Amino acid sequence: MWSLRMLLREITHRFPGFLLGLLAVVAAVALYVGLETMGRASYTETKRLMRNLGFNLLIIPEGSDMADFWAADFADSDMPEDYVRRLAQTPGMSADHYVATLQKKVLHQGHEILLTGILPERSAIDAAKKTPMGFSIAPGECYVGHAIAESLGLEPGGTITVLGKELTVARRLLEDGSKQDIRIYAHLHEVQELLGMEGRINAIEALHCLCVGDALPALKQEITKVLPGTHVTELRNIAAARSQTRAMVEQHVEFIVATVLVVAAAWIAFLALLNVRERRQEIGILRALGFGSSHIAALFLGRALLMGLLGALLGFFVGTAVAMHYGAGMFKLTFAEVRPSYDLLIPTLLVAPLIAALAGLLPTVIAISQDPAVVLREE
């Protein structure tokens, strides 16, 4: 009790010095909590942005000629539509957002079009609440690619007859600069019927997780276990962009947090050294009165621990407030995801005092190894 009283009295007496140390801890903890809180929002934001890049996995029937596939943009063989249900109902898959498609090249009024049947997305069971990706086209309707729409003068609300079936143009797609511009998307079951391929598809598009590194071999094994007789291919540019962006953000955050922690610890150590220097006579007199090393160490380490604890508490709330304030402006897609990271409070309250105590360790050792006789003779 006496040591706590002495500790508090000393802090009050030399408050500016304590405040400088406290501010360093507050700044380090606030930065860490702020970056981590915004990092979590950023991760969700990145996922959302990445998802907007489109599907990054293609599951096609095994034995498809890949040269023909890349030339035509669809597989020449087919597989059961039930595969997509099987995938979606397999728990724990690292890919999700499954969309079954059936594509064939057809001639329409002298124009070559890619007729694409698309089934509204089926998500994995454990991801049922996720926002669906891809188009969700109602039966009797179609989405028309930009080039086709231009050539045939199609506008939303108009109709087009494909292989004898009249479809209402629900949406005219924007120019994409890809084969999408010559596609006509319709509901999968209507396209299957038009092509005489009921219950068959020739690709499943999927979104792989944002895992960093080459996860394809494991993923292939995972999918072919559920769907034997399929070939899994990764759209590398999209996948690489995802993992690179995420890795870059994580590296920046790690570097900044590590740098700030080291600087804060060095600053605390420096201030603690000044404090020891300033209190040389006090240490000498305490020694002369009979106070032992553990008593002296308790005074200095206790100071550092208190600084770390208070700094962590204040820093947590400052960091959270800053993240909440600026997060909404930074993450326009996911601003609702910027929430206080209360799970960081306990680890922060444990780690910050520990780092502060470690920073104060050397000054404490200097304090307790100081020869009181030397100080007391200095008068």
Place this chain on the structure above:
Amino acid sequence: MTVIRLDNITKRYRGRRGEVIALDAVNLAVREGEFVAIRGPSGSGKSTLLLTIAGMIHPTAGRALVSGTDIYGISGRQRARFRAANIGFVFQMFHLVPYLSVLENVALPTVLLPGRLRSHKAHELLERFGMAERLDHKPAELSTGERQRTAVARALINHPRLLLADEPTGNLDPDNSIQLFEYLADFHRQGGTVVVVTHDPLAESYAQRTLMLSAGRL
């Protein structure tokens, strides 16, 4: 009974200019209830002698017995406890803890001994020393005389058998110096042993024995 017994105490320091002999085979015996003044020029080793008796400077050679205990034959922890229980110390510069009040400064040594912090005892002592109005003041708010009275009260709080004073009047005016020696004499009259290291000639009128220390030799 002999309270202090120094046998051939030698203390050498290694400095940049070579070896310095601060104490040179010093022999001293102080009986219980004695008032001893040690005088000598600056640098003669007076403070080193006092700190050696207090168990704060390990001698290079020789043996120091205080109340029959070989104080350098016990551990540092035991020595600290022994000092807290048996020795009171008064310094020229008072050495009060600047952020504690007068009352807290005086009560501070009691935390080292069994039992609770004895604020009431500190209160009594300070009243006796005419400091009742200053209990909550910080050392910086006191006059030099008041600071030294506080330091003496702190030295006496644990009822030591031995009081060591290192130039206790070095910063005091004549009136306060007399008052200080009166406090030491009062402690002595109650059976305490006093060893005071000083330049002050006033000490001779209070001390039963005055020793001269010169170049580390008594």
